[in-house]
Amino acid sequence: MSSAHFNRGPAYGLSAEVKNKLAQKYDHQREQELREWIEGVTGRRIGNNFMDGLKDGIILCEFINKLQPGSVKKVNESTQNWHQLENIGNFIKAITKYGVKPHDIFEANDLFENTNHTQVQSTLLALASMAKTKGNKVNVGVKYAEKQERRFEPEKLREGRNIIGLQMGTNKFASQQGMTAYGTRRHLYDPKLGTDQPLDQATISLQMGTNKGASQVCVVSGTPGEMWWGRGAATPVA
Numbered sequence: 449m450s451s452a453h454f455n456r457g458p459a460y461g462l463s464a465e466v467k468n469k470l471a472q473k474y475d476h477q478r479e480q481e482l483r484e485w486i487e488g489v490t491g492r493r494i495g496n497n498f499m500d501g502l503k504d505g506i507i508l509c510e511f512i513n514k515l516q517p518g519s520v521k522k523v524n525e526s527t528q529n530w531h532q533l534e535n536i537g538n539f540i541k542a543i544t545k546y547g548v549k550p551h552d553i554f555e556a557n558d559l560f561e562n563t564n565h566t567q568v569q570s571t572l573l574a575l576a577s578m579a580k581t582k583g584n585k586v587n588v589g590v591k592y593a594e595k596q597e598r599r600f601e602p603e604k605l606r607e608g609r610n611i612i613g614l615q616m617g618t619n620k621f622a623s624q625q626g627m628t629a630y631g632t633r634r635h636l637y638d639p640k641l642g643t644d645q646p647l648d649q650a651t652i653s654l655q656m657g658t659n660k661g662a663s664q665v666c667v668v669s670g671t672p673g674e675m676w677w678g679r680g681a682a683t684p685v686a
Contacts (some may be wrong), residue, residue: 473566481588482572489514499565505535512542515579519546533560543571547578 479498487494490510494501502508504527509520519542524531536556544550552574558564573588580586600608 474569478569478573478588482569482576485576485586485588486511486572499559499562499568502568503559504532505539508539509535509542512539512546515575515584516542516546529560536560543575543578546575547582548574 483494483498486507490507492507492510494507506523506525509523512519513523520535520538522538524535526532533556536559540553540556544553548571552571554564554567554571559568576586576588
């Protein structure tokens, strides 16, 4: 099977724009740190082009076997494309078991087809962080925080159920200051008259509505067969 089956042609349009943005995020300083780490562990020289030197998956498989012996049972030395892809796939499975999170791991084509070297670099940095967490001497990456588990006695857990968190709200420091007391007379004023507004809170503006001057004149009422208009006037209904 020819290598043309695996290699893509040049990217155009949106694909080229995305590829260029990913390439801009690539950190060459990190590449040098990763190169020194991998070559120091495996004892093999990667070559001038870092990604091309990892493309066949051989160094990657040997590298994870140094970190975790027996991770990859068979390393294919063949130059056939499918053997090289198999090496990369075995490396990905091995680092997953080693502890690298799936969302941090590149896909085989990201390396083999040169589509996303930035993601390959991110995966190797995540591997470095995991190796450092496991106690390996690594000069690149950051050490993951160790999990801290806390255990509480049943009595403490029961006490916690009686406490209301502040996220549920609280009435601490609440008061009725500024509220109209029950039974207090509430004054009315008309803002259209231009009079000064009262300074207290016991006054209702006419803009809020009022029942002053209200009556039941012209209110329709009655019983079946009758209709009453106003007070004392009745009109029989047939």
